[in-house]
């Protein structure tokens with residue numbers, strides 16, 4: 001098989017119910033160069049609380065010219081088998097994820113992340129596609145969907161990550177909107193409304209570990225103007 005790729009997909013998973021802490025596994029994939037400075041992320045929701053999932057088959061494709069290079073998996077104690085290829089136009093990746101055991105009564109959120117050279121990813125309908133299907137018991141039809149990708153860290157939706165976004169998150173924390181000091185929340189799909197905007201709670205999970213807490217605010221602060229990570233992507 002030719003073109004075994006410098007793979008570029010990232011998957012992290014977080015349970016929406018009480019479950020053991022996440023473990024994280026890095027696949028051996030080439031890192032993107034620094035010109036890929038924007039991080040886009042999409043969330044796969046397995047929403048039905050009755051789902052007993054034995055296997056998830058996932059895939060995604062990213063337009064090659066401007067977007068790509070990512071590879072990370074966080075899992076729930078299961079096994080992920082993935083692979084990818086680099087076609088003329090798209091880099092694609094896919095595989096299966098098998099939980100270590102079916103988890104009745106749980107929902108699952110997977111995140112798929114992609115690096116981009118430009119910040120027009122969200123306006124290019126051909127930039128990114130992804131999908132997944134589940135097998136198991138009590139899997140209702142249409143129980144899965146990928147959310148529209150978002151630019152990680154861009155909380156005021158202006159296409160950049162800087163001081164303004166840090167202050168959006170900090171004031172939301174201080175108002176008790178997303179978590180209180182010293183606490184930690186699951187990065188689930190709950191919508192919150194702040195300063196006239198709607199956010200999925202997972203949009204505040206900057207480090208992609210499945211939780212929203214002070215570590216995420218600290219990371220976003222490093223992306224402020226002049227910060228140690230200003231103008232750089234989110235590698236987690």
Ligand SMILES: [Ca+2]
Nearest residue numbers: 154156158160
């Ligand atoms: Ca912004």
Ligand SMILES: [Ca+2]
Nearest residue numbers: 205207209211
């Ligand atoms: Ca986090």
